[in-house]
């Protein structure tokens with residue numbers, strides 16, 4: 001190799017590193033803008049698209065690590081067999097039907113669309129049909145959504161349904177997903193939101209149906225919840241978090257959030273999950289251990305990583321108030337986000353019902369364990 005070509009290669013390497021750093025910074029900026037709904041004009045939009053392509057070649061910005069057992073996994077009063085049989089009805093077929101029911105509500109669940117109202121009504125009636133105690137929190141006015149809906153327009157902030165526990169009914173496990181969708185490329189166009197977050201909403205409904213109909217003894221109560229306006233900056237969950245922290249819903253001991261759980265990924269590491277939290281919050285080690293043990297026992301999720309530096313979804317407002325919360329998300333979510341997320345391309349083409357069912361059974365196993373502590 002000549003000196004000249006070595007120098008050329010070296011400068012290409014430096015340029016690649018510089019480009020990668022720039023791409024990641026720009027992507028972070030565009031995501032923040034998108035979350036705040038502040039993407040304006042063609043230059044911001046083309047930046048988002050350009051960066052989405054560029055970031056495919058750079059390393060992931062998520063701070064993933066290997067799980068190490070803290071020895072704090074929840075011990076259930078249910079047998080391993082009872083726990084595994086609970087998930088028998090959650091198959092690729094039933095999960096697919098559930099996801100289609102959600103998609104059929106409307107071609108958009110964007111905050112400004114009629115589909116957003118219909119989705120809230122759908123969740124309420126599904127919870128009511130299961131005999132849950134159901135209530136709704138109105139979306140309070142917020143600058144994050146004010147540019148899309150006028151202040152007179154009423155929207156639901158969250159729909160909640162409670163399944164009462166037995167001897168520990170005042171202690172609550174919550175499982176939630178956001179029901180809104182968005183198309184940041186053109187907010188007037190379709191926003192199917194199949195993976196983001198029809199998939200998580202389907203998970204919550206599958207768990208609600210399974211646990212409401214089950215005969216197993218859940219000592220703690222379970223609250224199922226659907227949040228609005230996640231896409232404009234975690235608006236619904238941010239308004240619900242202080243209510244949860246106040247104790248109004250009982251003593252909420254742990255929360256599981258599902259956001260993008262049905263795309264199995266491409267390349268290496270397919271059919272894997274990420275368990276994401278803030279490692280500094282007390283009680284999160286026990287939650288991560290519970291997830292990890294359930295994943296190792298289970299059934300379709302082929303591997304997982306943990307992220308103790310969470311960002312960007314409905315787990316954050318609860319973690320910021322010290323409530324142990326874990327986000328369950330598909331391992332390759334960044335790739336999905338870069339190619340299809342927050343656009344008309346988030347369709348059934350880019351999800352896998354079997355994987356969504358596996359993620360749902362995993363969440364079910366975790367929630368059932370958390371709700372049935374050993375005496």
Ligand SMILES: [Zn+2]
Nearest residue numbers: 196197259260
């Ligand atoms: Zn989402």
